[in-house]
């Protein structure tokens with residue numbers, strides 16, 4: 263068995279970032295939604311605000327440099343006091359003011375863009391959720407539910423992260439580099455632009471390369487973390503077994519070994535981070551020093567002022583500061599892109615059972631069921647049903663019996679169209695169920711399964727789930743018919759009693775009666791009872807049998823039965839074995855025949871007598 267996965271350990275993709283960036287295309291229709299002018303305008307305004315803020319940010323140091331020169335120039339001249347005061351007020355306050363203004367513009371984007379971002383997240387999450395409900399039973403049986411909801415949760419978080427980092431952090435920093443480079447080239451000299459650009463490019467390349475190199479330590483760390491966690495959990499789950507075998511020491515040693523491996527990986531991860539930081543610092547400061555030397559040279563030659571030098575230092579500092587988090591951002595962006603891709607993949611997963619283009623809604627079904635030479639398999643390498651044919655007239659009850667694994671439940675899944683068949687046809691009222699919309703098909707079929715799972719809500723809610731608009735009298739009537747009203751009424755909270763997760767606070771028989779009540783409230787033309795009572799003791803079963811008798815009155819009923827005594831009165835009994843109908847007839851006919859049914863009957867009869 264694979265170890266349970268640690269809730270916090272994340273795996274980072276091994277593919278390149280550029281390859282992954284294509285996932286972003288999927289986001290475009292959400293930030294620039296077709297037909298939603300408001301959102302489109304907001305997105306454009308938000309980006310414009312960020313662009314303006316970057317211009318102001320680069321402009322501010324130029325202001326301060328000029329102020330410094332103006333102050334230096336006015337020293338020793340007439341009216342110096344007033345001049346200096348004015349310049350200080352104007353330029354220094356101007357510098358501060360500009361920087362604040364830049365922040366204002368940059369943050370104002372939140373007011374404009376936050377609704378778009380939230381709307382996009384909500385839309386994608388809801389679409390994915392709806393899609394999960396469209397996907398077939400086969401898909402859900404193969405997946406862990408927790409895994410699916412995590413894909414949505416992480417995908418939505420990824421969108422938020424990508425907006426914040428790509429659109430409003432990395433993007434603006436690159437823009438700032440371009441503006442600063444252009445401003446340097448125009449105001450001073452192309453060399454300054456070249457140095458700034460070369461340093462940033464080298465910095466980014468170095469960070470990406472070393473972060474990729476570090477990822478393997480991180481993966482190792484995650485793996486070790488998962489491992490030690492799994493060991494600890496497994497060991498504690500087996501607490502008693504550990505005691506039986508006096509194995510505490512062994513368990514602790516095993517855990518310690520796992521922790522040691524984790525510690526080793528963690529040390530490598532930490533020290534490699536230090537290497538990255540040192541390299542980044544070297545590059546960044548080399549760039550600043552080179553620019554300073556160059557500027558000093560120009561100052562000596564009389565081509566530049568000290569104020570210009572100040573401007574250059576400030577611009578470079580401003581430019582390099584956001585790069586600090588580049589390693590982190592790179593890793594997280596990759597992770598976010600992976601999460602986003604997973605969510606989009608989920609959205610693209612095709613549902614197996616779909617409505618045909620010509621499918622029509624049908625209401626008012628009479629409930630004539632016809633299986634016509636039906637072949638079926640779950641996996642193509644294993645046939646489950648072979649040439650199944652039978653007919654149930656409206657209002658009749660047909661029982662299906664046979665050994666476990668014969669394919670009885672499969673019949674009900676096919677009728678409900680959880681799966682499509684490989685050959686033959688299933689018809690209701692003479693119409694192929696593939697020509698009916700799934701919604702109307704399922705609206706006309708009520709299903710009481712063997713194990714009923716309830717929503718973690720009140721009993722009333724669970725019964726009304728069949729028809730949320732049902733009023734209290736209707737709910738109570740359904741509960742009465744299912745013989746559970748008296749039980750519910752006697753509870754301190756009555757219909758408002760919470761049933762607990764999956765309905766665990768109710769006994770099997772009570773749950774089953776709630777399931778019958780809600781099916782009665784649905785009032786379908788066709789009723790499927792799939793071993794609805796086989797998990798119950800025989801006294802409870804007898805009680806419920808009465809409720810089921812009421813339920814099947816006037817409806818076409820397909821009942822998969824475990825105890826043959828409950829189906830003696832069925833209009834027809836089908837005996838299934840290994841995917842085929844091997845016998846059919848009434849109880850009396852089948853007994854007289856002396857085949858598989860008679861054998862099953864005598865065995866159960868003996869069991870009851872014993």
Ligand SMILES: Nc1ncnc2c1ncn2[C@@H]1O[C@H](COP(=O)(O)OP(=O)(O)O)[C@@H](O)[C@H]1O
Pocket residue numbers: 400403640641646665666667668669670671672673
């Ligand atoms: N989702 C599934 N995928 C693959 N095989 C399945 C699936 N569900 C049931 N089967 C197989 O199909 C056969 C018939 O199952 P089922 O109709 O549930 O039998 P039963 O007569 O006991 O109700 C069994 O052998 C079972 O292993």
Ligand SMILES: [Mg+2]
Pocket residue numbers: 670671672793
């Ligand atoms: Mg079954």
